[in-house]
Amino acid sequence: xxxxxxxxxxxxxxxxxxxxxxxxxxxxxxxxxxxxxxxxxxxxxxxxxxxxxxxxxxxxxxxxxxxxxxxxxxxxxxxxxxxxxxxxxxxxxxxxxxxxxxxxxxxxxxxxxxxxxxxxxxxxxxxxxxxxxxxxxxxxxxxxxxxxxxxxxxxxxxxxxxxxxxxxxxxxxxxxxxxxxxxxxxxxxxxxxxxxxxxxxxxxxxxxxxxxxxxxxxxxxxxxxxxxxxxxxxxxxxxxxxxxxxxxxxxxxxxxxxxxxxxxxxxxxxxxxxxxxxxxxxxxxxxxxxxxxxxxxxxxxxxxxxxxxxxxxxxxxxxxxxxxxxxxxxxxxxxxxxxxxxxxxxxxxxxxxxxxxxxxxxxxxxxxxxxxxxxxxxxxxxxxxxxxxxxxxxxxxxxxxxxxxxxxxxxxxxxxxxxxxxxxxxxxxxxxxxxxxxxxxxxxxxxxxxxxxxxxxxxxxxxxxxxxxxxxxxxxxxxxxxxxxxxxxxxxxxxxxxxxxxxxxxxxxxxxxxxxxxxxxxxxxxxxxxxxxxxxxxxxxxxxxxxxxxxxxxxxxxxxxxxxxxxxxxxxxxxxxxxxxxxxxxxxxxxxxxxxxxxxxxxxxxxxxxxxxxxxxxxxxxxxxxxxxxxxxxxxxxxxxxxxxxxxxxxxxxxxxxxxxxxxxxxxxxxxxxxxxxxxxxxx
Ligand code: GAL
Numbered sequence: 001x002x003x004x005x006x007x008x009x010x011x012x013x014x015x016x017x018x019x020x021x022x023x024x025x026x027x028x029x030x031x032x033x034x035x036x037x038x039x040x041x042x043x044x045x046x047x048x049x050x051x052x053x054x055x056x057x058x059x060x061x062x063x064x065x066x067x068x069x070x071x072x073x074x075x076x077x078x079x080x081x082x083x084x085x086x087x088x089x090x091x092x093x094x095x096x097x098x099x100x101x102x103x104x105x106x107x108x109x110x111x112x113x114x115x116x117x118x119x120x121x122x123x124x125x126x127x128x129x130x131x132x133x134x135x136x137x138x139x140x141x142x143x144x145x146x147x148x149x150x151x152x153x154x155x156x157x158x159x160x161x162x163x164x165x166x167x168x169x170x171x172x173x174x175x176x177x178x179x180x181x182x183x184x185x186x187x188x189x190x191x192x193x194x195x196x197x198x199x200x201x202x203x204x205x206x207x208x209x210x211x212x213x214x215x216x217x218x219x220x221x222x223x224x225x226x227x228x229x230x231x232x233x234x235x236x237x238x239x240x241x242x243x244x245x246x247x248x249x250x251x252x253x254x255x256x257x258x259x260x261x262x263x264x265x266x267x268x269x270x271x272x273x274x275x276x277x278x279x280x281x282x283x284x285x286x287x288x289x290x291x292x293x294x295x296x297x298x299x300x301x302x303x304x305x306x307x308x309x310x311x312x313x314x315x316x317x318x319x320x321x322x323x324x325x326x327x328x329x330x331x332x333x334x335x336x337x338x339x340x341x342x343x344x345x346x347x348x349x350x351x352x353x354x355x356x357x358x359x360x361x362x363x364x365x366x367x368x369x370x371x372x373x374x375x376x377x378x379x380x381x382x383x384x385x386x387x388x389x390x391x392x393x394x395x396x397x398x399x400x401x402x403x404x405x406x407x408x409x410x411x412x413x414x415x416x417x418x419x420x421x422x423x424x425x426x427x428x429x430x431x432x433x434x435x436x437x438x439x440x441x442x443x444x445x446x447x448x449x450x451x452x453x454x455x456x457x458x459x460x461x462x463x464x465x466x467x468x469x470x471x472x473x474x475x476x477x478x479x480x481x482x483x484x485x486x487x488x489x490x491x492x493x494x495x496x497x498x499x500x501x502x503x504x505x506x507x508x509x510x511x512x513x514x515x516x517x518x519x520x521x522x523x524x525x526x527x528x529x530x531x532x533x534x535x536x537x538x539x540x541x542x543x544x545x546x547x548x549x550x551x552x553x554x555x556x557x558x559x560x561x562x563x564x565x566x567x568x569x570x571x572x573x574x575x576x577x578x579x580x581x582x583x584x585x586x587x588x589x590x591x592x593x594x595x596x597x598x599x600x601x602x603x604x605x606x607x608x609x610x611x612x613x614x615x616x617x618x619x620x621x622x623x624x625x626x627x628x629x630x631x632x633x634x635x636x637x638x639x640x641x642x643x644x645x646x647x648x649x650x651x652x653x654x655x656x657x658x659x660x661x662x663x664x665x666x667x668x669x670x671x672x673x674x675x676x677x678x679x680x681x682x683x684x
Pocket of ligand 1: 170171289291321327328329359369372
């Protein structure tokens with residue numbers, strides 16, 4: 001411990017070097033742990049569980065997030081004694097605690113006394129007790145109870161030395177259409193538009209007699225047959241209600257919590273029920289629940305997932321839940337292969353996770369998740385995955401001495417993730433096959449294979465430090481974002497836009513200029529028309545050969561704008577038309593690719609853009625199935641190499657790297673193996 005403290009002090013002054021705020025909120029430099037539900041077991045069992053956790057080198061548990069009925073058995077009657085003892089028992093065993101506020105599972109007395117707090121779904125059905133998340137996020141009454149229990153917990157444990165952080169609720173997202181929600185909606189619209197005629201004009205309600213005379217008439221709905229402006233606003237509204245819900249609990253906790261304790265929520269990936277950036281604004285760190293339900297990890301997609309979550313706060317994050325082997329909610333629930341649980345944990349850490357927690361420690365004898373993967377069985381003894389997790393935790397404890405305070409190295413490439421554009425496209429895909437999440441993965445994947453780090457960023461991020469900025473589908477382009485992109489290019493930045501960019505304004509209305517809307521002048525070109533495809537169409541140009549798929553736009557250019565690739569001949573409306581164009585602006589440039597591409601085409605674009613933006617090559621040359629990620633603190637640089645494939649890989653290791661730990665023999669990295677290296681000046 002003393003050694004660790006000395007290490008922390010030694011690195012403290014260097015932290016100003018990190019391009020991102022270093023994560024101060026960690027239980028230990030790297031935490032490993034699990035969800036633990038002491039309320040489900042006799043107290044006489046707790047020490048045996050905690051001893052086994054120690055044997056697995058775990059040092060953190062998350063507790064309490066579904067235990068409302070136990071903590072507050074009657075309205076305003078609190079029983080903390082058992083929780084005091086559970087937290088103390090964990091502490092005696094050197095295990096830190098994250099407390100989950102139990103608001104995802106309100107107790108029956110609350111539901112009975114206030115049935116109006118129950119969630120109402122879009123079809124009018126009312127949620128029932130027993131299935132969790134049976135509350136309305138908009139209910140003022142529910143909010144009162146939820147904030148009260150969060151505050152009571154914080155009063156009790158906000159100064160507890162063994163409590164390192166707080167998780168608000170659990171996987172929020174399901175909206176409600178109850179009376180409080182519709183009242184909030186009318187108020188939200190009133191605040192946004194002031195007078196109803198403004199809404200009518202901006203939404204173009206002179207269409208199918210949608211004109212409204214009062215805000216309370218506007219339906220709260222995400223239905224496919226509704227006005228795109230209404231649906232985008234309904235999404236924004238849900239985001240603001242969730243942000244407010246989280247903010248209320250966060251503020252209640254913060255009133256009593258030691259600043260050393262972090263506040264987060266555990267999010268699910270690609271959850272499009274709300275804008276993650278907004279919901280995270282009152283939180284200290286992001287945390288997410290990483291699951292691979294089919295048991296077949298897709299490493300490049302996983303890398304993107306971590307980058308997405310890291311972008312919420314632009315700092316290191318936690319994996320608050322992940323599967324010990326398998327889940328119980330997929331169609332088949334295949335287990336990860338031996339070694340893959342370790343591989344996933346290392347990958348998460350490489351990308352900036354400061355903690356990895358498994359869900360869950362031991363399954364309750366009853367309850368809805370009896371078949372889920374666990375570390376110990378119903379008999380309380382280790383399951384087959386236990387040893388692999390114990391080994392991983394032991395390795396990460398060693399790695400922690402090096403990785404403490406580090407964050408993923410600054411990337412030269414930014415990928416803009418516009419949640420509003422994703423909502424807009426989802427509402428009107430136009431082609432069934434246009435999947436906006438798949439598009440993000442398709443753009444990210446070739447960078448992952450080429451070993452080029454990419455930061456995912458929100459549209460309002462300061463882009464000035466990136467050499468290449470990609471906006472694969474900036475469909476909703478508001479004036480402020482367009483201006484920021486223009487300034488970025490004017491200052492010498494390199495901007496690559498994908499199809500459908502700039503098609504809509506901030507009201508989800510068609511832009512008066514065709515794509516890329518307000519950036520058309522900067523590009524010196526525009527989209528002539530767009531064509532969903534049911535077959536691939538070849539396209540070729542400067543070093544790029546591939547095929548357009550799903551979506552193709554024909555472009556027209558003015559003098560000064562270069563055509564880099566065209567669709568092939570004999571392809572109907574697309575024949576020989578420009579598909580990819582670029583304009584230089586001083587040292588900067590803007591390029592527009594008007595098609596979704598197959599793998600070859602996408603790789604061609606990446607090669608072109610990397611060369612054109614002069615991106616630095618990776619320190620360890622890329623190879624198929626090899627992932628190398630750097631974590632850095634000032635001049636100290638560490639490299640996690642992961643072989644995601646089934647064959648050994650021979651690494652071309654620069655002499656200045658020294659091996660710290662992992663599955664290396666000579667320069668060979670074993671199949672599904674992991675290794676940690678440091679540059680030579682990095683020893684702690
Ligand atoms: C998560 C949830 C946990 C548990 C887990 C099972 O979505 O937060 O409580 O249900 O799934 O995989």
